Amino acid sequence: MKFEKKISEIFLSSIKQNVDFNFFIDTMINWNEKQKTESIDWYNSIVDNQNKLFLKIVHIYSITIFETFNQDFFNEIDNVKTLSKKHVTTTPSKMLGFFQSNFKINLETDFNYWNDLKENICRRNVITHNMGRIDKKYQDCISSNLNILNKMIGSDILHDINYVKISNHTVVKYIIFTFKKIVEFYNLINIDSIIKSIANHPNFGEINPNLLNEESYFFEYKVELIED
Secondary structure (H helix, E strand, C coil), rough: CCCHHHHHHHHHHHHHHHHHHHHHHHHHHHHHHHHHHHHHHHHHHHHHHHHHHHHHHHHHHHHHHHHHHHHHHHHHHHHCCCCCCCCCCHHHHHHHHHHHHHHCCCCCHCCCCHHHHHHHHHHHHHHHHHCCCCCCHHHCCCCCHHHHHHHCCCCCHHHCHHHHHHHHHHHHHHHHHHHHHHHHHHCCCCCCHHHHHHHCCCHHHHHHCCCCCCCCECCCCCCCCCCC
């Protein structure tokens, strides 16, 4: 039971980070809309240009949630179950091998959002290593996306707040999928009741305790901007 509780806490902590990040994104969307309405010329000349850089940095944080979950979760698994491959990386091809080798999970066929997640990871890498300009590694990484393949190498990748929001949802779908599949693989019992008991703690107040059974994984925030 101690092991089940530990991996459940890691799982819910990652969900909580994602929930908080989603609230931040929604706040940014509302703020951006407010600025557009109040001063369109100022918004276009300053804020929009700055957001292009800012949102690339924000996307890196989204993938950091994904990376931290992988590191903490699979390290805990390895401490108890001893994995044949020890580390899952942010390289999509190596991720495929890690899941197949350790858990007989084919991410390409079993996880419905694999292509989306793969693009999110590739985008993070090209932002980190090439300032968000499309390069050959990025094209090779997402070779199934013909729209992006037609973009010239060296051109700036299209990136906006709505992309970040969708990417963040993809990350949380991966976290939920992975947790459920690992629980199933090791035939862990009472995991749903453990999740509910931990999720009801005040530290996880925005998380839906039934997130393992529902598509909606958190209670909706009501975002309100304070007027000056």
